[in-house]
Structure formats: C-alpha cells, structure tokens
Amino acid sequence: MGENRTPRSRTPLRGTRIVTLLAVAAMVAAGCSSGGNEEPQKSGQSQQVVEGGTLRLGTTSTIDSINPFVGFQANSFLVWQSIWPYLGTYDEDNKIVPFWATSWDASPDGLTYTFHLHPDTKWSDGQPMTASDAAFTINTIIKYQDGPTGSWAGNVTNMKEVDAPDPATVVVHYSKPSGNALSQLIGIPILPEHVWGTFATGDGKALKTEAKDAVTPTEDQPVVSGGPFELAEYKKDDIALLQRNPNYTLTAKPHIDGFGIQIYSNEDAMITAFKNGDLDAIEGVPTTNVASLKAAGFTINNTPGVFFYDFIINSNPKKPEHQELLDPKVKEALEYAVDRQQIIDVALGGYGSPGASIVPPATGDWSDPNVKPLPFDIDQANQILDSLGFQRGDGGIRVADGHPMEYTVIIPNSQQAVLSRTFQIIQPDFQEIGVKLTLKVLDPSAAFDAIGAPDYKYLDFDLAMWDWIPFPDPSYILNVVMCDQYGSNSDSGYCNPAYDKLWDQQASTVDQDERRQIVYQMQEILFNDRPYIVLNYPDVIDAFDSDNWAGFYNESGFGIFINNSTLTMNSVHQT
Amino acid sequence: MRRADYVIKRTFFAFVTIFVAITLNFFLFRVIPGDAVSNLARVPHATPALRQALEEEFGLDKPKWEQYLIYLKQLAHGNMGVSFANQEPVWSNLKTALANTLPMVTLGTVIAIVIGLITGVLSAWRRKTKLDHISTNVAIAFYAFPTQWLALVLLIYLSGFLPSHGMTNDFLLNPTPWEHFKDVGLHMILPAMTLALTLYGQYTLVVRSSMLETLGEDYVLTARAKGFTQRKVVTRHALRNAMLPTTTLIALSLGYIVAGAILIETVFSWPGIGSAVYQAVTQRDYPMLQGAFLVLTVSVVAANFVADLLYFKLDPRITE
Numbered sequence: 001m002g003e004n005r006t007p008r009s010r011t012p013l014r015g016t017r018i019v020t021l022l023a024v025a026a027m028v029a030a031g032c033s034s035g036g037n038e039e040p041q042k043s044g045q046s047q048q049v050v051e052g053g054t055l056r057l058g059t060t061s062t063i064d065s066i067n068p069f070v071g072f073q074a075n076s077f078l079v080w081q082s083i084w085p086y087l088g089t090y091d092e093d094n095k096i097v098p099f100w101a102t103s104w105d106a107s108p109d110g111l112t113y114t115f116h117l118h119p120d121t122k123w124s125d126g127q128p129m130t131a132s133d134a135a136f137t138i139n140t141i142i143k144y145q146d147g148p149t150g151s152w153a154g155n156v157t158n159m160k161e162v163d164a165p166d167p168a169t170v171v172v173h174y175s176k177p178s179g180n181a182l183s184q185l186i187g188i189p190i191l192p193e194h195v196w197g198t199f200a201t202g203d204g205k206a207l208k209t210e211a212k213d214a215v216t217p218t219e220d221q222p223v224v225s226g227g228p229f230e231l232a233e234y235k236k237d238d239i240a241l242l243q244r245n246p247n248y249t250l251t252a253k254p255h256i257d258g259f260g261i262q263i264y265s266n267e268d269a270m271i272t273a274f275k276n277g278d279l280d281a282i283e284g285v286p287t288t289n290v291a292s293l294k295a296a297g298f299t300i301n302n303t304p305g306v307f308f309y310d311f312i313i314n315s316n317p318k319k320p321e322h323q324e325l326l327d328p329k330v331k332e333a334l335e336y337a338v339d340r341q342q343i344i345d346v347a348l349g350g351y352g353s354p355g356a357s358i359v360p361p362a363t364g365d366w367s368d369p370n371v372k373p374l375p376f377d378i379d380q381a382n383q384i385l386d387s388l389g390f391q392r393g394d395g396g397i398r399v400a401d402g403h404p405m406e407y408t409v410i411i412p413n414s415q416q417a418v419l420s421r422t423f424q425i426i427q428p429d430f431q432e433i434g435v436k437l438t439l440k441v442l443d444p445s446a447a448f449d450a451i452g453a454p455d456y457k458y459l460d461f462d463l464a465m466w467d468w469i470p471f472p473d474p475s476y477i478l479n480v481v482m483c484d485q486y487g488s489n490s491d492s493g494y495c496n497p498a499y500d501k502l503w504d505q506q507a508s509t510v511d512q513d514e515r516r517q518i519v520y521q522m523q524e525i526l527f528n529d530r531p532y533i534v535l536n537y538p539d540v541i542d543a544f545d546s547d548n549w550a551g552f553y554n555e556s557g558f559g560i561f562i563n564n565s566t567l568t569m570n571s572v573h574q575t
Numbered sequence: 576m577r578r579a580d581y582v583i584k585r586t587f588f589a590f591v592t593i594f595v596a597i598t599l600n601f602f603l604f605r606v607i608p609g610d611a612v613s614n615l616a617r618v619p620h621a622t623p624a625l626r627q628a629l630e631e632e633f634g635l636d637k638p639k640w641e642q643y644l645i646y647l648k649q650l651a652h653g654n655m656g657v658s659f660a661n662q663e664p665v666w667s668n669l670k671t672a673l674a675n676t677l678p679m680v681t682l683g684t685v686i687a688i689v690i691g692l693i694t695g696v697l698s699a700w701r702r703k704t705k706l707d708h709i710s711t712n713v714a715i716a717f718y719a720f721p722t723q724w725l726a727l728v729l730l731i732y733l734s735g736f737l738p739s740h741g742m743t744n745d746f747l748l749n750p751t752p753w754e755h756f757k758d759v760g761l762h763m764i765l766p767a768m769t770l771a772l773t774l775y776g777q778y779t780l781v782v783r784s785s786m787l788e789t790l791g792e793d794y795v796l797t798a799r800a801k802g803f804t805q806r807k808v809v810t811r812h813a814l815r816n817a818m819l820p821t822t823t824l825i826a827l828s829l830g831y832i833v834a835g836a837i838l839i840e841t842v843f844s845w846p847g848i849g850s851a852v853y854q855a856v857t858q859r860d861y862p863m864l865q866g867a868f869l870v871l872t873v874s875v876v877a878a879n880f881v882a883d884l885l886y887f888k889l890d891p892r893i894t895e
Contacts, residue, residue: 054746056746062854064660064661065661065662067662070661070662071661072615072618146622146624146625146628147625147628147632150618150621150622150624150625150628150629151615151618151625152618153618153620153621153622153625154618154619154620154621157620205632208662209657209662212663233745235745235846236661236668236671236846237844237846237850237851237854238741238742238745238844238846239741239745241745241746260745260746262740262741262745263844264740264844265840265841265842265844265850266841266842266843266844268727268730268731268842269730269734269739269740269842269843269844270740272730272731272734272739273734273739273740276734276735278738278740414857442608442609443609443856443857444609444614444857445608445609445610445613445614445857445858445859446607446608446609447609448609448613448614448617449608449609449610449613450608452613471619476619476620479619479620484622484623485621487613487616487623487626488616488617488621488622488623488625488626489617489619489621
C-alpha cells in the first residue's frame with residue numbers, strides 16, 4: 001500500500017493528508033444495501049436512503065492542481081481518487097482490496113504481477129476504458145520518473161514495464177522483487193490514454209505544462225473521468241464540484257448527485273458557515289471548535305491519525321559541534337524529559353495519543369507493538385546526564401565537552417499553533433535537566449533550509465520539531481531517514497548504512513510476514529538511535545450534519561474524507 | 576513647453592523606477608532563505624535526480640545574473656514566465672486573481688473615499704461640535720481596528736444574512752446573468768464593507784484637516800463677505816482647495832488596489848491577488864512573485880504619475 005505518493009507531508013500548507021484510491025465493490029455494496037450498518041459514527045441508527053443531492057464539504061486545505069503531475073495537496077488526491085480509476089483500493093482498516101481489478105496474482109519470484117480488470121468499462125466520454133490505459137499511465141510514469149513524473153517515482157521503484165495483453169489484463173514487470181508492489185500500484189490514478197497520449201512525447205514536459213485542457217472542465221464538458229464522479233467545475237482556491245459519472249460501473253453508483261469541496265482560507269469562517277448550514281460536512285476540525293460543534297448538534301468523528309509530530313535531533317555523524325547530541329545516552333535522557341501526556345492535553349486539546357514509532361499504530365500491523373514511549377521521568381534523565389559527567393554550570397545549565405548544553409529548536413510556522421505550545425511544555429522540563437532551549441520559528445521553506453544547512457549537509461542545526469504523514473504502507477516513512485534522502489526528505493541528517501540495508505531488504509521481500517519482521521527491526525533501530533523522538537499522533541477530526549446526512553465511512557488513521565478510498569463519497573446519502 | 580518638459584521628466588522617472596523595482600524584486604526573493612525546489616522535491620523516495628531535473632526545469636541551475644538576463648529578455652517579450660507551483664503562465668494566474676480582486680477592492684475603496692469626504696467635510700464645517708467629535712473619533716477607531724479582527728467580527732455577526740465565502744455561490748447551478756450578478760454582488764458586501772470601514776478613517780482625517788486650513792483662508796472670508804451661502808462657500812471655495820492633499824492620497828490608494836487586501840481576502844476566502852501573493856511567498860514561487868510585484872509596481876507608479884499630472888492641472892503653481 002502506502003506508496004501512493006503523499007501530498008508531501010512537510011508542506012507549507014496545513015492539513016495536508018494523503019489520499020489515494022477508490023471504493024471497493026464489496027464494501028460499498030454492503031454499505032448500501034444494509035443501510036449503513038458499517039457506519040462508524042455515532043450518527044444514529046440506520047436511516048432511509050434518499051437519493052440525490054449535493055454534499056457540500058468545507059476544508060481549509062487547498063487543491064493545488066488537478067493535474068496529477070503537478071499537484072500534491074491532500075484535497076487534490078481527493079479529487080483524483082474520485083474521478084480516475086485505480087487498480088485496487090483500501091478498506092477502512094487499510095487493507096488492500098479490489099477495485100478496477102477484480103483480482104490479481106504475483107509470480108512466485110515476485111517479478112510479475114497480473115491484474116484482472118472489470119471488463120467492458122467506459123470513460124465518462126464513452127470511450128472504452130481498458131488495460132492499455134493502465135499500461136500507458138504507468139509506463140509514462142516509468143519513462144519520465146527522473147523528470148516530469150518525478151512526484152510518482154516512488155510508485156514505480158524497480159518497475160520495468162507494464163503490458164496489456166488483452167483489454168482486461170494488466171501485467172506489471174519488475175526488475176527486482178518488490179515488497180510493496182501492490183500498494184505502489186494501487187496508488188496510481190489511471191489516466192485516459194486518448195486524452196493524455198499527446199502529452200507523453202519527447203521530453204515529457206508537456207505532461208506538466210500543456211495538459212491544462214485535459215484537467216479543466218468547461219461549461220458542458222466535464223473532465224474525462226473513470227471514477228465514480230467526474231469533475232464538473234474547478235476554481236483555484238475556491239471550489240471543485242464533482243458530479244456522478246454516468247458511465248461508472250466499477251461499483252454501485254453513488255447515491256449523491258455530486259459533491260463540492262469548498263476551500264476556506266480561514267478556519268473560523270468555515271466553522272461559522274458550517275453552523276449556518278452553508279456546508280454539510282467539514283474536514284480537519286480544529287480541536288478548539290469540537291465542543292461548540294457538539295453543542296450545536298453536529299456529529300464529530302475523531303480517529304487516531306497516522307500523522308505524527310516529532311522532536312528532531314540532528315543525527316548526522318559528521319556534525320562538527322555539539323557532538324554530545326549524537327550520544328544515544330543523551331538522546332535517551334532527552335526523551336525521559338518529554339512529558340507526552342501534557343503535550344497532548346495542552347497542545348492537542350486532549351485529541352491525540354502518545355507516540356513512539358514513526359510507523360503509527362493506525363496503519364495496522366506494520367507498527368511494532370514493542371516500540372513504546374519512555375515514561376516522563378526527570379530524575380531518570382538527570383541520572384543519565386550525571387553519569388555522563390556533564391556537570392551543571394552557570395544557571396544550572398550543564399556543560400558538555402567544555403560548552404553549555406544550550407540549543408536552538410527550529411519549528412515551521414505552518415505548525416506553529418501546536419509546536420510552539422509543545423515547546424512551551426518541553427522547555428521548562430529540559431531546564432530542570434540542565435538543558436537550555438530557545439525557539440526559532442521559520443516559514444517551512446526557510447526551516448527546511450536551516451535544517452539542511454549548509455547546502456543539505458546537515459551540519460549546523462541541533463534540534464527541530466516538525467510532522468510527517470505516513471502512508472498505510474511503511475516503506476515511504478521508513479525511507480525518509482535514509483542516507484540517500486539528504487536534500488530530499490531527510491530532516492534529521494540521520495545516515496546509518498546498516499539501517500539502509502534493512503530497508504532495501506524489506507523492499508524486496510515479497511512475503512509480507514517476513515517483511516514485517518524486518519520492518520519491526522528497523523523501527524527498533526530508529527527508536528534506539530533517536531533521530532526523532534516521536535511525540536504524538538493527533539486525532540483526525542471531521543464533522544458532519546447527521547440530521548440530514550448518513551453513510552460516512554471512517555478509515556483508520558485518516559478519517560472520513562481525506563483518506564485512501566472513495567468509500568464515503570460512494571455511500572454517503574441524504575436521510 | 577514647460578508642460579511637455581514636465582511630462583517627459585515624469586515619464587522618464589516612472590520608467591527608471593519600474594526598472595529598479597524589477598531588479599530589486601528579482602534579487603530580493605532570491606536572498607530569502609529557503610529554496611523553490613525543496614518543497615517540490617520532497618516526494619516519497621525522492622532522488623537527487625528529481626531535484627536536479629526541477630532546478631533545470633526552472634532554470635535555477637544557472638548563475639543568478641544569467642537568470643536575471645533571461646528574465647529581462649522574457650519580460651521584454653511580454654512573457655512573465657510560468658508559475659513553479661501550478662505550472663501555468665504567471666499572467667493567466669494573475670489575470671484571474673486580479674479580475675477577482677479589482678471589483679471588490681475598488682468598490683470598498685470608492686465607498687471609503689465617499690464616506691471619508693463626506694465625514695471629513697462635515698467635521699471641518701461643524702468643527703468642535705458634537706458631530707465633529709463623534710465623527711472624528713469613530714473614524715480614528717475604525718482606522719485603528721486590526722483589519723482581520725473587524726473582518727471576523729462582521730463575519731461572525733452577519734454571515735447568517737450575507738454570504739461570507741468566496742465570490743459566488745458555487746452550488747447555484749446555471750445562473751442567469753442577472754442571478755450571477757446578484758450573487759457576486761451579495762458576496763462582495765462583507766469584504767467590501769470591511770475594506771471601506773478600515774480605509775475611510777484616513778480620508779476623514781486628511782479631508783478634515785485640509786478643510787480646516789482652507790476654511791481659515793482669506794478667500795473663504797471674502798466669499799462669505801460676498802454673501803454666498805454656507806454650502807457654496809464650503810463646496811466651491813474651501814473644498815476645491817482642500818482637494819490637493821486628498822488627491823494624492825486617493826491616487827496612491829488607487830495604485831494599491833491591485834495589491835488586493837491580503838487579510839480581508841483571507842478571512843472571506845476571496846480568491847484574489849492578496850492570497851495569491853501570500854501563497855507564492857510561502858512556496859517560493861519566484862515567477863509568480865516577480866509577476867505580482869511587477870503589476871503592483873507598475874500600477875503604483877502609474878497612479879503616482881497620474882497624480883502628478885492631475886496636480887499640474889489642479890495647481891498651476893507647480894510649474895512656477
């Protein structure tokens with residue numbers, strides 16, 4: 001799973017979450033016929049299904065582009081997964097299930113995957129939707145992965161080529177066995193070749209710069225789509241309006257005529273509009289608004305997220321100064337001085353759970369249950385630092401190797417609301433163990449620059465805080481601390497060849513139980529080496545008007561809307 | 576001849592100003608820490624090849640002076656480049672944003688000027704009365720309120736009655752032109768009203784003080800002695816002469832209309848130029864920033880130029 005590329009976690013905009021796929025035939029059928037007995041919400045009992053209507057969804061996270069080779073924000077993924085078909089999708093527990101492909105099989109050597117598609121499917125413009133569209137899309141990504149299609153390169157790692165021997169069969173060839181082949185493949189939106197074929201020529205740059213018409217709906221010509229919906233209207237920073245795709249046959253058709261994603265640049269405005277009945281549901285509710293929405297009679301859906309906040313310790317072995325921070329004992333002492341519960345109570349308003357592993361429990365069984373946070377214990381922290389011989393100097397600040405233990409913590413202003421409160425809790429506790437912290441807030445671009453300084457060699461910074469949004473599959477999040485991610489995803493300078501080797505090993509282990517053992521081992525290494533002290537997994541909080549709407553699905557770790565399937569939009573209905 | 580000299584001199588200075596601003600803008604954005612590629616290069620399993628490909632694509636691998644020359648050359652051909660963030664031509668992004676911003680900000684500014692003129696003249700005319708005190712203090716208060724606070728207060732109290740998101744009701748399907756016009760008009764009330772309220776105070780104060788000055792002049796006394804009505808004295812003799820500083824202020828603020836109103840656009844989710852610039856800054860979208868600042872520079876310079884010319888017309892003393 002997971003490799004569906006993420007709307008990159010460390011973006012300048014808040015509320016980015018990943019999104020990928022489409023709904024599962026079986027799931028949706030079950031959801032529809034049983035009148036929503038799968039509903040996770042406390043929204044009340046099974047209600048009658050009223051067909052039609054438009055669900056108005058409010059968000060503060062933007063849609064940067066409908067072009068999948070340009071956009072990367074969470075809500076762009078929500079649009080893509082609604083309008084384009086995917087080979088497979090996820091269920092509410094992040095398990096991979098069929099979608100366009102009804103089944104698939106892997107060759108014993110793990111080098112070939114064969115997908116069997118629903119036959120006789122059509123794009124929204126009536127053209128046949130076949131295996132050759134899938135082959136075209138994936139081959140195009142493979143071909144231009146070091147350039148125009150680079151943002152999807154993670155989905156085609158070790159992939160050689162894709163064939164379509166007949167209209168209902170897709171065969172994917174790998175050069176090396178791939179442990180996460182399925183999650184990679186089902187993360188790719190399949191584009192109509194008859195629309196996109198003209199851009200995938202020459203150096204492929206046209207895929208980014210010329211494809212505007214292919215993703216711009218006009219008055220009477222929606223974007224050519226193959227998912228449950230087609231894009232009828234899109235205005236940058238304003239709205240995306242989707243309507244039912246008349247030719248959609250992969251699962252039961254949605255009950256709603258369509259839905260709109262309204263983009264608010266201000267949370268208070270969104271909450272007010274929701275309360276006034278201008279919206280039917282909102283995603284990403286600020287914790288401070290939960291109580292008032294509950295009081296106003298709305299239903300709140302909160303679920304432990306995969307998103308996590310982390311306290312970053314520069315772990316670059318080549319770091320010239322403050323080398324004491326490379327000492328695992330020092331890092332352990334720092335973790336003992338972090339009061340995770342207090343951070344959750346204050347900075348997250350109680351909506352979150354303490355964290356330890358960078359593979360969040362909400363991803364299911366990829367998270368190592370043996371990786372647990374250290375308890376908050378100032379005495380223990382002091383004992384460790386005493387035993388290392390760091391005596392207290394001026395103002396009670398310890399001295400390590402001749403200099404006081406005083407460090408700057410860099411945080412991005414995009415997460416300032418939570419992280420500056422987190423800092424206010426950590427700072428006095430660290431003071432008690434003789435470590436002095438100062439805060440430096442920068443905008444995300446400058447913060448990433450400061451962490452990588454100089455020139456992405458990670459030599460200057462000491463401490464930082466930020467967040468990540470992992471996929472259901474652990475491959476991506478385990479990759480961000482690897483040596484080859486310097487200048488790309490690395491924000492810790494961590495580089496451990498033994499760890500990198502394990503990553504390669506899990507990436508090519510096809511047996512998932514065997515792979516899981518390696519993934520556990522990697523999580524334990526990271527926990528002990530502590531490039532990150534994982535602080536917490538905040539809840540994903542969504543809200544909806546349960547007086548008039550039902551049929552919402554909650555996906556573990558992702559919530560109702562910005563998740564990895566179209567379960568919600570396929571089953572939501574008026575009551 | 577003198578007039579032609581004046582115009583030529585002003586025009587020359589306007590062009591020099593624009594050129595200097597273009598140059599400053601180009602280098603200014605590039606010295607802010609943070610680079611344009613790091614955001615786009617952080618995708619799962621990113622490779623150094625991707626970073627390099629992006630840098631080449633954006634021309635950021637070349638030395639800065641070369642980038643600058645390329646930028647100037649493109650600009651000379653009327654090409655403002657392509658936005659890093661959404662890969663669309665900068666001018667098409669700016670055009671959409673400007674088309675959204677201009678009606679709202681213009682309406683707000685015009686209302687502010689009208690209210691400012693009326694209250695300013697009334698205050699000066701009835702100076703030291705209760706009316707003057709109330710009007711001046713209210714103007715100062717609105718001028719002092721933080722824009723976003725005022726916007727939020729209006730939003731919270733009025734959003735049940737007036738639309739508070741964006742420019743149109745996007746769920747109004749296939750509106751007739753009249754319905755569309757009404758829809759946009761209704762959406763414009765809250766943001767334009769906020770803008771008018773935050774802006775009008777400065778006009779009140781400037782108009783009032785320049786009116787007070789002219790009301791004390793000998794020619795006003797003469798006019799009064801001639802037995803003109805109060806109204807005529809104020810409008811014909813005092814106000815006309817008091818308009819000089821006000822004209823400058825108006826011209827300047829018209830120039831800034833294209834800058835939009837970042838805070839107001841943010842509160843009311845107005846998809847205008849203010850929010851476009853803000854996003855471009857956070858994304859280090861250099862071509863968008865350069866484009867937006869170029870448009871802003873040109874319009875401020877142009878507005879000043881017009882103000883200079885108007886001055887020339889309004890006040891013949893300038894040529895002497």
